[in-house]
Every structure is written in structure tokens, then in C-alpha cells.
Ligand SMILES: O=C(O)C1=C[C@@H](OP(=O)(O)O)[C@@H](O)[C@H](O)C1
């Protein structure tokens with residue numbers, strides 16, 4: 001078994017806290033873990049991956065690779081893995097792959113399998129079958145791959161057969177998910193055997209910093225991508241992924257956001273370890289938003305710390321570059337001195353749930369006044385938070401960011417905050433509520 005299993009009750013009651021202080025060691029980055037697993041599997045040679053994230057999203061990738069004939073081993077009692085690369089061609093040409101709700105698994109694997117051809121099906125949980133993949137499939141099939149929808153057009157499940165590449169210039173729309181471009185980039189060396197592959201982005205590209213993670217990791221595996229800004233990307237012919245021997249997975253910057261926000265809301269200092277000023281993850285820029293709200297941030301090579309001395313200031317900003325960590329700002333806005341506006345976050349609607357609608361509904365339960373726009377959220381905090389039972393919509397980030405609603409020690413008047421279905425955090429952070437409780441306990445000891 002690759003991951004430890006954790007059992008959670010149907011709900012969890014969190015006690016109010018007025019001060020948060022302590023240090024957290026972060027789990028590995030989901031974005032880096034799943035990219036590294038796929039690149040290591042495709043590479044020529046053996047890669048040792050250190051500190052891989054242990055979660056549902058990485059488990060589905062590990063299991064899919066195993067079904068595809070990739071050999072990997074986990075070093076006992078660690079999150080270190082040895083992956084034996086298959087040099088651009090999976091040994092197994094027929095497989096039925098369960099992808100859970102992991103966008104970072106299904107999208108890049110679809111592109112890689114389409115490029116290779118075979119007889120593969122990819123499917124996931126019910127919500128996965130509502131998350132769009134049409135822009136990726138269109139981009140692939142336009143150059144000759146053979147990807148078929150077996151349910152509703154534009155969505156998984158997918159069936160991948162053998163195609164015949166007849167073009168090397170690809171086009172992909174960028175305004176629904178950056179993961180489509182990431183997927184094409186990662187698969188491009190498999191299709192660029194004799195001719196360069198170019199990928200042109202049509203229209204706006206969202207979530208840009210995730211493309212930097214992709215390019216950075218491809219480079220670590222020896223493939224260079226030439227680019228013209230965010231408009232077009234070229235992978236020269238004849239490049240193959242080469243195993244870098246060892247690769248270390250940074251701590252997850254999106255997971256860091258909950259603890260850093262706790263330090264900013266409730267005094268701190270709260271320090272996260274595993275990610276720092278040289279991170280390749282765009283979500284470290286979450287701290288800029290906290291600073292704008294008045295928090296004090298310090299950073300080292302492998303840590304970030306947040307603290308504050310007074311009430312947070314309201315914020316009005318564009319969060320397109322950090323859609324995941326922006327959810328944490330929505331809850332932090334409950335503690336601000338005025339009305340906050342989170343702009344350019346339409347992609348929230350096609351993630352684990354419709355996050356714009358879910359966030360609006362749950363913030364209202366706490367007493368906030370919310371304006372939900374097509375692509376923005378305006379949050380007016382209540383004078384005092386109300387105790388509430390928070391629904392989580394099978395969305396790990398809904399569960400994690402609403403734990404911050406306990407940090408107004410007096411406002412909840414001693415009442416616990418109830419979070420339903422806390423087990424959904426297993427998507428990226430199975431131990432989240434234990435770690436959150438440890439920080440709360442450290443804070444009590446230190447106060
Ligand atoms: O490439 C990645 O690792 C991710 C890209 C983002 O998705 P979108 O590009 O769909 O916004 C982000 O929300 C997701 O959690 C991880």
C-alpha cells in the first residue's frame with residue numbers, strides 16, 4: 001500500500017481559538033509530485049523522488065503508472081520513491097485507469113497516452129466527469145490523435161485509441177484551465193521525434209505560474225522549451241526526457257496558505273517549513289496578498305513565516321495567478337476591516353466543485369454578506385462571526401480554508417465550528433486537521 005489510510009468521522013467540531021503560533025512541516029507539493037511522477041515514468045533512466053506528497057491525487061497517478069507497466073518502489077517508512085523510466089513508451093498498451101478527481105493526473109496522462117496511442121480508458125469520480133477536458137482533446141485530435149468521449153462530449157470518461165499524427169503545430173485554448181497547456185507541453189517530446197512541436201495558446205491563458213512549474217520540471221528532466229511569452233511554445237525534435245537521478249519535492253505552497261493565513265489572522269508567528277523564497281510554485285505569491293492585508297511576512301530558503309499585530313485590511317485584487325490559495329483569502333477576508341473583492345477567478349467554477357457558489361453559500365452561514373459575480377466574489381465581513389455547520393462539497397480546499405473561521409475566539413462566543421465530511425482533505429493533505437490541531441495546541445501552550 002503506497003499511502004497510509006486515515007479515518008475521519010462524518011464531521012469535525014473545531015474549537016474557537018484567539019491566538020495561533022507554531023511551526024508546520026508541509027506535505028509535498030501536489031503540482032510538483034504528479035508532474036515529477038509522470039516525467040520520471042517517461043524518462044530514460046531511474047529517478048529517485050524524495051518527499052513525494054502522500055494523498056489521493058498522487059495515489060491515483062502512482063496506481064495508473066503501475067497499471068501502465070511502470071515499475072516504482074517506495075522506500076519503507078518514507079515518502080521517497082524510485083521510478084524506473086520507460087523511455088517514452090509505456091510497456092502496457094491496454095489499461096482502464098481510475099483518475100479520482102485529480103486534474104494533475106488525468107490531463108497530462110491523457111496527452112501522453114494519446115501521443116503514444118493504444119487502448120486506454122480514463123475515468124474518475126462523478127465530479128471528474130463534470131470537469132471540462134474538451135480543449136485538450138480538441139488540441140490533440142486536431143493533429144491526428146484518437147481520443148473519444150464515452151460519456152458526454154467535452155468531459156471524461158475518455159477512450160484513447162491509436163491515431164496517426166499528421167501535423168506538428170498545435171493550438172489550445174487557455175481560458176478554462178492551464179492544465180491543458182501543461183499536458184501538451186509534457187507530451188510534446190513524445191510527438192516531436194522527427195519534427196518540432198509548436199503549441200500556440202488561443203486567447204487568454206489563466207493560472208500562468210503553473211506553466212512555469214511545468215517548464216521548470218521538464219528542464220530538470222533535460223527537455224528545453226523555447227517560448228514566445230505566453231503565446232507559443234516550441235519543443236525541438238529529438239529531445240528525450242532523461243532521469244535527473246534525484247529530485248526533491250518542495251512543500252506544497254497552496255497547503256501553506258492555511259497556516260500562513262492563521263498567523264496573519266491570529267497573531268502568529270506561524271512558520272511553514274518546506275517552501276521558501278526560491279520556490280518554483282506560483283502560490284508562494286499568496287504572501288503578497290497577506291502583506292497587502294497588513295500581515296508581516298518573512299522568508300528563508302526553506303521557510304515562510306506570517307504574523308500580525310492588528311486587524312487585517314480589506315483587499316481588492318486580481319487572483320487569476322493563484323486560484324487555489326485565493327480561496328484562503330476569501331475566508332481571511334472575514335477578519336478584514338472592510339469589503340474585500342477577489343477578481344478574475346472564474347476558473348473556480350470548474351474545479352472540485354463550483355467554488356464561487358460554494359464559497360458564497362458557506363461564508364453567508366458565518367454571517368458575511370456576499371456578492372457572487374460570474375468571475376468575482378465581494379465579501380463584507382459580519383460584525384461578529386456566527387457559529388455554523390460548514391458543508392465542504394467534497395472539496396479539500398473548502399474544508400481546509402474554513403478551519404480558519406475558528407480564529408475569532410470571542411466572535412463564535414465559545415461555540416464550536418462544525419465542518420462536515422472532513423475526509424475530503426485526503427485529496428492533497430490527509431493529515432490536515434491533525435496538523436491544524438497541533439498548531440492550535442502549540443498556541444495554547446505558548447500563550
Ligand atoms: O497545473 C497544476 O498543477 C494546477 C493548475 C491549477 O489549475 P487551472 O490551471 O485549471 O486553474 C490549479 O488550480 C490546480 O490545483 C493545479
Ligand SMILES: C=C(OP(=O)(O)O)C(=O)O
Nearest residue numbers: 101102103104324351352
Ligand atoms: C483545482 C485543484 O485540483 P486539480 O489538480 O484536480 O485541478 C485544487 O487542488 O485546488
